Amino acid sequence: MGQDAALIDRFLEMMAAQAGAARNTLSAYRSDLSLASQALDGGLVDADAARLARLGDGWRALSRSTVARKAAALRRFYAFLADEGLRADDPGAALPRPGAQRALPKTLSHADVDRLFTTIAERLSAKHSLSSDLRLSALFELLYGSGLRATELVSLPRAAVQPDRPFLILRGKGDRERLVPISDRARAAVAEWRGHVAADRLFLFPSGRTHLSRVRLYQLVKALAADAGVPPDRVSPHVLRHAFATHLLEGGADLRALQSMLGHADIATTEIYTHVDSSRLVALVNERHPLVDAPLRRA
Template sequence: MTGAGDRALIERFLEMMAAESGAAANTLAAYRSDLVLASTFLERGLAEASSDDLARLSGNWAELARASVARKAAALRRFYAFLVEEGHRADDPGASLPRPGAARRLPKTLAHGDVDRLFAAIAERMAQEPVNPLDLRLAALVELLYGSGLRASELVSIPRNAVSPDRPFLIMRGKGGRERLVPISDRARAAVARWRDLLPAGSAWLFPGGKAHLSRIRLYQLLKELAAQAGIPPERVSPHVLRHAFATHLLEGGADLRALQLMLGHADIATTEIYTHVDSSRLVALVNARHPLVDLPRRPA
């Protein structure tokens, strides 16, 4: 029987899935079923399960279709990633789950024109007199998301004074407790400064909300409202999509993959390589223009 602790965490996870990716009702129902069944099977429940427990669980999927195994494993991996991000677990046992069909889908991204439309919608709000303080907050959020490639959980939990007016970076502690240097553009620092001037003196967070900081769910909602105003389908815009756009557009501009790995906080550069889906014609043009053999005379036929 599913424990009360697991049930509450599953419902919070599904709420996050609905806000983050606009998951359909059928998808949420399938994930709920998969997670509840897994929780019932595991003696210690999902929240306390070890890698060995999950390996034993996946051994019972041998007779299932590959698509079913893939869905169950994906549901559990995303659930454990959620637990780690929310601080309910220090480790992620999801690596022990099977990965049928090794092809990895590319995350959704935005074209340069789409990003321009988002910022145009923000500029339209900022042109109002007087400026709504919540629009100043939105401007700071989006500048940091797209300009620095922050994860949603990292963004909402930034301390009040972490972004310094005279320092073009901040030190961020991300997944696994790893620290990294995150670049902060002049635009982002200016947007943060305007918003921070309005914060109550006792606020510990740059983006306060409720009893602590702004929630990730509220961040997703704000971005979807902005997307609708900009004429972009809301399901195409999320914090992860803006993080992906940050990485993709930097690579298209000639950024080094190793530098991008450090900025994104990936432990393995193989994770960063998913962002290299740049246009093949641009790569061909790059080789034709930059390769040393280009300047050598051609041998006669």
């Protein structure tokens, strides 16, 4: 697998430098390419179309989204080899192309969100509230109030949120910068929590020598959901991000503005929320269309 490993490394270096791929994307590509190399007995670089077709056949038991991800990683790898002159052909066309069927994102109702924040408020109003409750309040205000990704949230610098600045500038997926509005209550929650973070700490949510991990954030969200009476299997940091987007759209937010706030490179990714909110859109047409009150003319 020596040749495979070396060229996988070169490919990932290119993806990071030229395509600006995020760390999680690079990790997923490395995993998919390494597993494919193992399945091909170290012959990934030299595999022909027939071998790739057989490899794809072995993915039949996997979900549509997993197959699509694996095939996309391999196709980009072979395109890279061809561009670099390391292969005379590109056998990527032999890989499966499952239909692009994107599942609707899980979200939460307004009542669910109210229960989560009511539970946090009860903890903060208790006689012996803990600094960890202030941290939880700040985490949830930023997750639901600004739609941050888990990685973006846990790695925020200590001074990222300022009391006199109603926004923060994030560098998200693909190393792209975006402006994210911060509500007054989120800034207030962060200010209360930051008072418990030593001034020499680099991160707003420190843990050990670095910052709170995504796994720990996931655990905190699940634990709060259980205490609030919301089924924990329905709640995660990403579900709170989806709730932020869905509820903003319900409130009349512009799709382009929502795309900017979420940091989506392609508005097609943002448009999935129009499906989640389809009932509101139907009602909007029936109530606000200019012909709604006009009599129907019959022949």
